[in-house]
């Protein structure tokens with residue numbers, strides 16, 4: 001039977017789904033006390049489930065991979081394509097949007113993401129007078145609309161394609177700069193490394209294929225305990241001896 005060790009609702013999850021190097025990382029929930037072999041059961045916002053087993057405690061420290069954006073400072077005009085309203089400002093070293101777009105309009109960069117990996121994206125909005133910017137981690141993975149000046153950090157699992165997009169809403173007017181994307185190659189020590197099942201690595205997480213790793217809302221940590229324990233076994237043997 002499953003024994004519930006702990007659970008959290010409404011939690012932020014950062015998940016790598018790469019076979020062989022998968023992990024679960026919750027910024028507000030330390031997984032390091034749980035035993036190897038315990039199951040991590042994830043539930044997304046529509047109730048779909050994926051599960052894996054703790055295979056090891058995470059290594060000592062958070063490690064990020066190489067910069068995936070050609071020129072985070074935006075000193076040069078590097079984006080592969082610029083939608084309506086966007087232009088490169090070489091004087092200020094940023095990208096400007098004048099609001100002339102009539103729908104969503106994006107700065108797009110190809111070959112940024114590898115599927116199933118966890119990434120941390122950062123960008124700055126300044127000079128904003130209207131609308132929002134949304135960093136997309138592939139064309140099916142929005143990072144969330146940001147409608148204020150400031151510097152923003154977003155974690156997402158890449159689950160759709162490799163294209164980075166800085167999407168402006170149809171009414172966005174403002175600038176963006178300091179655009180960075182890096183893979184989380186090693187999670188912090190409060191994370192847990194995950195296998196699909198002890199000894200099995202055909203998937204990083206098993207369960208519903210339509211599960212959304214970017215919409216985890218709940219997590220359960222549970223452990224399988226055999227129903228036939230030592231005490232019950234001893235009782236049966238004792239009874240058998242009395243009859244013979």
Ligand SMILES: [Ca+2]
Nearest residue numbers: 073074093177
């Ligand atoms: Ca700059």
Ligand SMILES: [Ca+2]
Nearest residue numbers: 089092096175
């Ligand atoms: Ca400017």
